[in-house]
Amino acid sequence: MSFDVAKMAVEAAVKAGADYADARTGTDETESLTVRNQEMEGIDRTTSSGVGVRVLAGGRWGFAATSRQDEEDVVRTATLAVEIAKAASRRPGAPVQLSPVEPVVASWRGSMEEDPFTIPLEEKVALLMEGTRRMQTVPGVSFAEGGLDLFRRSTWFASSDGAAIDQVVVHSGGGLEATAIADGDVQRRSYPNSFRGHVKAAGWEHVRTLGLIEEAERTGREAVELLAAPECPSEVTTLILDSGQVELQVHESIGHPIELDRVLGMEEAYAGSSFLTTEDRGKLKYGSPLVSVTADATLTGGLGSFGFDDEGVPAQRVPILVDGIFQNFLTSRETAPVVGQTSNGTSRADGWSHLPLIRMTNISLEPREGSLAEIIGDTKDGIFMATNQSWSIDDKRINFQFGCEIAWRVKNGKVTQLYKNPNYTGITPEFWGSCDAVGGREEWTVWGTPNCGKGQPGQVGRVGHGTSPARFRGVQVGVR
Amino acid sequence: MPGLIGEDRFRAVAAAALELKGVDGVEVLYTHEWGGLTRFANSVIHQSTFREDTGLRVRVVSRNRAGVASSNDFSERGAREAAASAMEMAQVAPPDPLFPGLAPKAAVIDVDRFFEGTAESTPAARAEAVHRLIDTCPSGFVAAGAFETAAAELGIANSEGQVCWSPGTLASLTTVMTGGEHGSGFAEAFSGSVEHIDPEALGGRAADKAVRSQRPVVLDPGTYPVVLEPAAVATLAGFLAYVGFGGRGYIEDRSCFSGKAGQQVAAPSISIWDDGTDANTLGAAFDFEGVPRHRVDLIKDGVFQDAVYDLRTGKQADRPSTGHGLPAPNTEGPFPLNLFMAEGDASVDDMIRATDRGVLVTRFHYSNIVNPIESSITGMTRDGTFLIERGEVVGPVMNFRFTQSIIDALTNVSFVGSKAELASEFFFSASRVPALKIEAFHFSGRSDH
Numbered sequence: 010m011s012f013d014v015a016k017m018a019v020e021a022a023v024k025a026g027a028d029y030a031d032a033r034t035g036t037d038e039t040e041s042l043t044v045r046n047q048e049m050e051g052i053d054r055t056t057s058s059g060v061g062v063r064v065l066a067g068g069r070w071g072f073a074a075t076s077r078q079d080e081e082d083v084v085r086t087a088t089l090a091v092e093i094a095k096a097a098s099r100r101p102g103a104p105v106q107l108s109p110v111e112p113v114v115a116s117w118r119g120s121m122e123e124d125p126f127t128i129p130l131e132e133k134v135a136l137l138m139e140g141t142r143r144m145q146t147v148p149g150v151s152f153a154e155g156g157l158d159l160f161r162r163s164t165w166f167a168s169s170d171g172a173a174i175d176q177v178v179v180h181s182g183g184g185l186e187a188t189a190i191a192d193g194d195v196q197r198r199s200y201p202n203s204f205r206g207h208v209k210a211a212g213w214e215h216v217r218t219l220g221l222i223e224e225a226e227r228t229g230r231e232a233v234e235l236l237a238a239p240e241c242p243s244e245v246t247t248l249i250l251d252s253g254q255v256e257l258q259v260h261e262s263i264g265h266p267i268e269l270d271r272v273l274g275m276e277e278a279y280a281g282s283s284f285l286t287t288e289d290r291g292k293l294k295y296g297s298p299l300v301s302v303t304a305d306a307t308l309t310g311g312l313g314s315f316g317f318d319d320e321g322v323p324a325q326r327v328p329i330l331v332d333g334i335f336q337n338f339l340t341s342r343e344t345a346p347v348v349g350q351t352s353n354g355t356s357r358a359d360g361w362s363h364l365p366l367i368r369m370t371n372i373s374l375e376p377r378e379g380s381l382a383e384i385i386g387d388t389k390d391g392i393f394m395a396t397n398q399s400w401s402i403d404d405k406r407i408n409f410q411f412g413c414e415i416a417w418r419v420k421n422g423k424v425t426q427l428y429k430n431p432n433y434t435g436i437t438p439e440f441w442g443s444c445d446a447v448g449g450r451e452e453w454t455v456w457g458t459p460n461c462g463k464g465q466p467g468q469v470g471r472v473g474h475g476t477s478p479a480r481f482r483g484v485q486v487g488v489r
Numbered sequence: 490m491p492g493l494i495g496e497d498r499f500r501a502v503a504a505a506a507l508e509l510k511g512v513d514g515v516e517v518l519y520t521h522e523w524g525g526l527t528r529f530a531n532s533v534i535h536q537s538t539f540r541e542d543t544g545l546r547v548r549v550v551s552r553n554r555a556g557v558a559s560s561n562d563f564s565e566r567g568a569r570e571a572a573a574s575a576m577e578m579a580q581v582a583p584p585d586p587l588f589p590g591l592a593p594k595a596a597v598i599d600v601d602r603f604f605e606g607t608a609e610s611t612p613a614a615r616a617e618a619v620h621r622l623i624d625t626c627p628s629g630f631v632a633a634g635a636f637e638t639a640a641a642e643l644g645i646a647n648s649e650g651q652v653c654w655s656p657g658t659l660a661s662l663t664t665v666m667t668g669g670e671h672g673s674g675f676a677e678a679f680s681g682s683v684e685h686i687d688p689e690a691l692g693g694r695a696a697d698k699a700v701r702s703q704r705p706v707v708l709d710p711g712t713y714p715v716v717l718e719p720a721a722v723a724t725l726a727g728f729l730a731y732v733g734f735g736g737r738g739y740i741e742d743r744s745c746f747s748g749k750a751g752q753q754v755a756a757p758s759i760s761i762w763d764d765g766t767d768a769n770t771l772g773a774a775f776d777f778e779g780v781p782r783h784r785v786d787l788i789k790d791g792v793f794q795d796a797v798y799d800l801r802t803g804k805q806a807d808r809p810s811t812g813h814g815l816p817a818p819n820t821e822g823p824f825p826l827n828l829f830m831a832e833g834d835a836s837v838d839d840m841i842r843a844t845d846r847g848v849l850v851t852r853f854h855y856s857n858i859v860n861p862i863e864s865s866i867t868g869m870t871r872d873g874t875f876l877i878e879r880g881e882v883v884g885p886v887m888n889f890r891f892t893q894s895i896i897d898a899l900t901n902v903s904f905v906g907s908k909a910e911l912a913s914e915f916f917f918s919a920s921r922v923p924a925l926k927i928e929a930f931h932f933s934g935r936s937d938h
Contacts, residue, residue, distance in 0.1 A: 051818025102533030
C-alpha cells in the first residue's frame, strides 16, 4: 500500500463526479500475547490493509472501502463512493461546507525508541510468565493473567486538493490482572490499569518501565484481601480518585460531551448527543476553577497523537476548559464552521475501512499541585477509590455511574479500612464543580484508552488522557 | 457490488495453509463481509458508507502449543504467510495442557440465511427507504438513525478434515425521533432479509413515542413495577449471557450461575435457550471452531440447566462442545450468540392494564456490569419512558438510571409478551426476546431529560 493506490482512488473519484475526494491507504499490524497462570492463553498477530475513499458530491458525503488493491477494484470502490454521495441527496438538506485547510505534503512518525515488533517473542513470553508466577505466589489467587498489546498503523493520505501525507504510529502496552474467588465472591486487581494495562504511543521502552514483575505480588495480594473486605458503604462523602480512574472520568464526562458532532445531533441515534450547546462556549461553568482541560494531539506518548488528522489538518493543542469555564469543542472540517472556526484537527478514522469522525485526541486534566499522599493527608473523612472497573453514562453525558476495583476509607488524613465493590454516581457539571484538589505534575500520567467506541458502523478509537489524582466533595458513593 | 467468493475458492485458499508441514494441526477461519450503511441525522442523510473486507485467521498447533495469525490478504500467498507466522508463535508458546484438539469432521445443518436482494441492495435503495421513514417524522421533530444492508461468508477448514462454509445477510433499520418539548422515540427492526423491513411502520412507532414523550415529569427514583419492551429485555438477556451462560466462567466459579444447575433462578414463565440452527435468527449453524451448533437449553421453566461450551471448556467439564466457540485465540471462553426467550401470552397492553403504578421502558442505554456474580448491571432508560397509573400510560417521565440484578428481575416476572422480536448487536449475533412485566425493578437515580 502506498500513495499510488490513494492517488489512484482520488483520481477515479474525481473522474466519477466528486467535487472533493480524499483517500487513505493503510496497514494496521497488531501483536497480542496473553498468559494465564503461566500457561499461554493466546498469542496472535494480525495484519489488515486496504483503501478507503471519501468524496463530496452534490454537497453530500460518500465513503467506500475495500481490502482489494488492484486497479479495477480501487476504481470500482471510488466510483461507488460517488454513487453513495449522490444517493444521499434523496433527502433535502444544506450542502456540506468544509473549513479550509492548506494541502500539505509531509511525512510524520510517532516517537519510539525500540520497535516492539522486533523484540523476540521469547522475551515477551518470559515477562508474562514471570509476572503471573509472582502473582500466583500469593495464596488465594485463583487466576493470574498478564497481557501485552502492540499496534502499528501506517497511513498514506491523498486529497484532490493536493495533500500527500504519510504517517506511522506505534503503540505498546501491557498489564496484569489477579482474580481471587471464594465463597461465591469474585474480586479482581489490575496493574498498572484495568482492561489490559497501560498503553502508550511508544515502543518497547515503555513496557520495560511498567514494573510488571515488581508489582505482581502486591496486585495479587490486594485481590485476595478484597475478598474479606466489607462492601463500600452507601453515603454522600468526599471522594478521592486515583489518576487511572480520573482518566475514565475525563474520557466519559468531558471527552465525549465536547465532540461537536454529538452536540449537533449527528450521533443522536447511537451514542447519543451532549448536554452542551453551541452557545455554551466561553460561558458555561463546567467545573471548579481547578479544572482546566486541554485537547493536545502533540502530546508525547498519547494514543491520540499524530502529525495530521485523517482530513489532513495539522495536530493542535486546544484549550477545552480554562479554570472551569468551557471554551472549545472538538471539531472537524465539516462541523467547525457551525461555531465560526476552522477545524482543530480531531477527525480520525478507525483505520482504512472507516469514515473519519470527530474523536478525542489526548484530552487531559491539567496538573495543579501536590501529591496523592498530600491530598489524602489533607482529607478528614472520605473514600479513596482506585482503578476503573465499570462505566455507564446517559445519552447526554449528564448522569454517570462508575465502579472501581478497590477503595479505602480516609480518616484524618490516613488510609484506613479497605472496601470492595466501590462505585459512585453524579451529574457531570455538579461533579466537576465539586473538585477541590488536582494533583501535581509529579502525579500526572498519560494513560491510553485503545477501545473507545463510536459511530455506525462501529469504530474503535485510540485516545489518550493525561491525569493526576483528584478530590471531589459531596459525592454519592456505594450505589445499590 | 461485490458478491460471494464462494466455498470452492475458500477451500482452495485454505488448502494453502493446511499444507503446512511439521505441525500437528492447522485451522483456517475465513470471513468475507461487505455491505452499506446509510446514516441519517436531523432528517438528512449525513454519513453513508460501504465496506468490503476479507479475513483469514490461521491457527497452528504443534505439541499442544498454539499460535494464531490473521491477515486480510485473501490469497494462497496470504494463507501461507499467516500459517508460517502462526507456526513461529506456536514454537515459542508454552504448551497448553488443556488443548482439546481441533474440531473433528462432523455434518452441519444447512440453514439458508442468504438473501440476494439484501446482499445486492444499493445506496439508492437504502436512501429511498430512509426517505420514506423520515417522511413519517412529525412536524417539529427530526429523525436520526441508520439503515444497514450487509452480507457475509464464514468458513472453517482444519487438518482434521472438517470444512464448513455458510453465507448470510443482515438488514437493520433503527431510528430515534426527537423534538417538541423534550420528546424522544425509538424503534428498530432486524432481519436476514431487507424485504422484511418496513420503514413507514418503523417510523410510525418512533414518531408515536416521540410525540407522547414530550414534557416529561420528575418521578422519584425507587423500586417500581416495570413493563420492558423487547429492546430493553434484549439488554438484560445479553448481559445475562455475558455474566452467566459462558462455560468458562461457569466452571471457574465466576458465573452468576456457578453451582446452580437444577436450581430455580427465574420465574417459571422464563425459558431461555440458544439455537444457531433456528431459522429465526442470524449467523451460521456452526461455531468459530467448526463445531455444529444445536439448541442448548440454558434456563427452562425458570430452572438453570447448564452453560454453553467450546472444545476446551468442554474438555475441562467433561462435556462435548455445544458449538459456542469464538475465534482463536479466545481468552473469554464460549458464548451464546443466538439467544431465544420463550414467548408468553400477554400483550404490552395487557401488562399495562395489570399495573397500578409503574414504569414503561422502551429501551436501555450504555449499560454495564456492576457485580457479575450477582448479575447486577446499571444503565439508563432512553427514548420513551412513561409512568403507568391505574392500568394506563399517563405520561412521560425523566429518564432513570437503574441498578438491578438481572436474576432478581427475572425472578419477579409476572407477564411474558406474546411476540418476541429480533435484536442484533453485531453480525454473527442476535437475540429474540419478548416484552416482560417485572414486579420490582430498582431505579437508583435519574437524569434531567
